[in-house]
Amino acid sequence: MSDDSxxxxxxxxxxxxxxxVERYIxxxxxxxxFGRPEQIDLDIE
Structure with missing residues (x-):
């Protein structure tokens, strides 16, 4: 199952x-x- 689904x-x-629910990127x-530069995305309420 994909993350989006x-x-x-x-x-x-x-x-x-x-x-x-809202998506924050x-x-x-x-x-x-993550201990290194990286894109993060959160689903927040």
Whole structure:
């Protein structure tokens, strides 16, 4: 299952519970998250 399919399925479930999901994408230039510079994306409510 691809990330997008999983994300959409989970988004639908959370929406039924009255929650809102937004996608946040950024680039971690200092390597704080993965220990090296890398793009990060989060699904947040």
């Amino acid at each position: 999983f994300r959409e399925g989970l988004k639908g479930i959370l929406k039924e519970l009255g929650l809102k 950024d680039y971690d230039t200092e390597g704080t998250v």
